Amino acid sequence: MEAVPFIGIDRHRIGIDGVGVTTLAAFHGCPLRCKYCLNYRCLESPDDLPRYTPQQLYNKVGVDNLYFIATGGGVCFGGGEPLLRVDFLTEFKELCGKGWNLTAETSLQVPREAVEQAASVVGDFIVDIKESNPDTYKAYTGGDAQRAWDNLEWLIQKKGPEHVIVRVPLIPDFNTESDCDRTVAKLTELGVTRIDRFTYRVQQS
Amino acid sequence: MNRGKDICKELKAVRKRIAEENDIPLEIKECTYNGPCKGTCPRCESEVRYLENALADRLRRGKVATVAGLALGLAVSSGVKAQSTDPPAAPTSPNLGEERNGMCEVTGVVVDGRNHEPLPFVNVEVWRNGSDVASTARTDFDGRYRFSVPAGHYFLKTCCAGYETYRCELDVKSTNAEQTPVEMQATGIVLDTVTIEAVRMGLVAVTFQVQDTIVDEKTSEPLPFVNVIVRKDGRQYTGATSDFDGIFQLALEEGEYEFEISTIGYELQRISVKVPQDLPLKAIKLKTSSVQFDGTIGIIDEKIPLVDPTAPGQVHGMEVQGVQVKVQY
Numbered sequence: 001m002e003a004v005p006f007i008g009i010d011r012h013r014i015g016i017d018g019v020g021v022t023t024l025a026a027f028h029g030c031p032l033r034c035k036y037c038l039n040y041r042c043l044e045s046p047d048d049l050p051r052y053t054p055q056q057l058y059n060k061v062g063v064d065n066l067y068f069i070a071t072g073g074g075v076c077f078g079g080g081e082p083l084l085r086v087d088f089l090t091e092f093k094e095l096c097g098k099g100w101n102l103t104a105e106t107s108l109q110v111p112r113e114a115v116e117q118a119a120s121v122v123g124d125f126i127v128d129i130k131e132s133n134p135d136t137y138k139a140y141t142g143g144d145a146q147r148a149w150d151n152l153e154w155l156i157q158k159k160g161p162e163h164v165i166v167r168v169p170l171i172p173d174f175n176t177e178s179d180c181d182r183t184v185a186k187l188t189e190l191g192v193t194r195i196d197r198f199t200y201r202v203q204q205s
Numbered sequence: 206m207n208r209g210k211d212i213c214k215e216l217k218a219v220r221k222r223i224a225e226e227n228d229i230p231l232e233i234k235e236c237t238y239n240g241p242c243k244g245t246c247p248r249c250e251s252e253v254r255y256l257e258n259a260l261a262d263r264l265r266r267g268k269v270a271t272v273a274g275l276a277l278g279l280a281v282s283s284g285v286k287a288q289s290t291d292p293p294a295a296p297t298s299p300n301l302g303e304e305r306n307g308m309c310e311v312t313g314v315v316v317d318g319r320n321h322e323p324l325p326f327v328n329v330e331v332w333r334n335g336s337d338v339a340s341t342a343r344t345d346f347d348g349r350y351r352f353s354v355p356a357g358h359y360f361l362k363t364c365c366a367g368y369e370t371y372r373c374e375l376d377v378k379s380t381n382a383e384q385t386p387v388e389m390q391a392t393g394i395v396l397d398t399v400t401i402e403a404v405r406m407g408l409v410a411v412t413f414q415v416q417d418t419i420v421d422e423k424t425s426e427p428l429p430f431v432n433v434i435v436r437k438d439g440r441q442y443t444g445a446t447s448d449f450d451g452i453f454q455l456a457l458e459e460g461e462y463e464f465e466i467s468t469i470g471y472e473l474q475r476i477s478v479k480v481p482q483d484l485p486l487k488a489i490k491l492k493t494s495s496v497q498f499d500g501t502i503g504i505i506d507e508k509i510p511l512v513d514p515t516a517p518g519q520v521h522g523m524e525v526q527g528v529q530v531k532v533q534y
Contacts, residue, residue, distance in 0.1 A: 011245070012212045014211075020277070021215075056340075063448070064253075065257075066253055066256060066257060070219050070273070072274060091353075
């Protein structure tokens with residue numbers, strides 16, 4: 001597999017990306033165009049970004065092997081959209097084996113086949129579902145809410161609610177507390193039990 | 206609260222737990238540094254490497270090394286029972302050529318040529334035509350490595366502080382093949398292992414902490430995983446490997462030493478160091494060089510840049526509770 005671009009690698013994240021000590025590996029590239037994108041670098045030119053093959057990344061993050069094994073942690077793949085690189089995830093899992101838990105921070109804005117492949121190698125998912133109202137979702141992300149929600153429904157059935165955290169943000173100028181209530185209610189109907197509800201804090205520049 | 210300090214505290218607790226569970230003597234000193242903390246530092250990293258070596262040594266002696274699940278208290282969820290890793294398997298021959306998606310998986314083991322014990326944390330590099338790095342790997346606790354490359358003819362190189370660099374040709378095919386384990390020969394006089402590790406970690410005879418950064422001469426970027434072999438009176442005394450930030454750390458007694466700094470793609474550099482007169486050391490700058498493999502010479506002009514997580518445009522921390530988003534209007 002050819003080396004793929006990453007916008008960053010961040011070690012020693014504790015309690016941020018799931019269980020234990022984790023290293024975040026953030027891919028370049030995303031299908032969405034969120035107005036308040038946190039990692040805008042994933043949308044810019046990848047020319048000057050570091051690139052790694054699964055083997056090279058495995059060697060690089062392996063420096064924290066002891067921490068991963070001792071705490072039940074591992075590598076969280078974010079981005080960007082990590083499920084756009086599902087072949088990379090599969091090859092990486094074959095390298096790291098069962099000792100490291102893999103987590104994917106995803107919008108689920110990918111074909112179902114990618115979600116299915118990812119589900120076989122990723123232990124825990126952090127799903128940024130954003131909104132249940134398709135118009136609001138479209139306005140904020142430019143994407144199709146139905147695809148994300150269909151994939152989430154499948155993922156909950158496949159992995160079980162204990163392995164899926166769903167983020168529900170209050171997005172200034174796009175939704176309201178009542179909108180978030182509706183989104184949470186819809187998630188509960190799907191069987192989601194781990195919901196992370198929070199507010200985007202917009203910083204005036 | 207300094208997030209880095211909090212992380213440092215948590216990681217320190219993990220190291221302490223591992224050491225206690227495996228009867229590994231580990232002296233953890235309180236950090237007195239008041240500046241910005243990244244959560245780790247050369248001293249913290251050296252403790253991790255020390256634990257890895259000590260655990261590997263337990264396995265070599267047929268003891269159980271318990272790591273998995275020891276520090277689940279850090280985790281968001283718990284309930285996984287601690288389990289022990291298996292004792293190391295006997296060295297086996299590399300298994301060449303399990304083809305998948307056009308790639309052939311190559312696995313093998315690196316052992317000490319004298320006693321045939323597996324060598325952990327050995328850098329393994331696979332070269333094509335003597336000039337292109339096709340893949341890299343590092344041996345695990347059991348001395349085992351694994352990488353995937355397309356079928357073809359390669360050169361295999363293994364590097365480890367305290368051992369002669371090993372090179373051989375490697376034919377990777379789509380059919381399985383047997384090959385003898387890589388046997389590395391120790392350099393110089395082999396000192397008592399326990400004594401060496403104790404001195405390295407500052408547990409017994411620490412007199413002066415020697416720390417330095419190794420960088421690329423042209424770009425000034427730090428060079429990780431560079432081997433530093435320390436000789437005294439012409440004999441190998443100890444060694445170290447630079448970390449992600451290009452930093453290595455040693456504990457040396459007063460005296461005169463010769464540092465031999467080497468890594469693939471750069472010219473070997475030797476410097477004389479008087480401890481403590483020459484401390485602190487200036488940054489060591491390595492020049493890129495040509496590398497020779499069995500008559501084929503290639504120029505190295507590529508390496509993987511390090512990522513600075515604090516630099517603009519890199520990933521920032523996201524809080525699970527109360528995410529902060531920076532927005533440019």
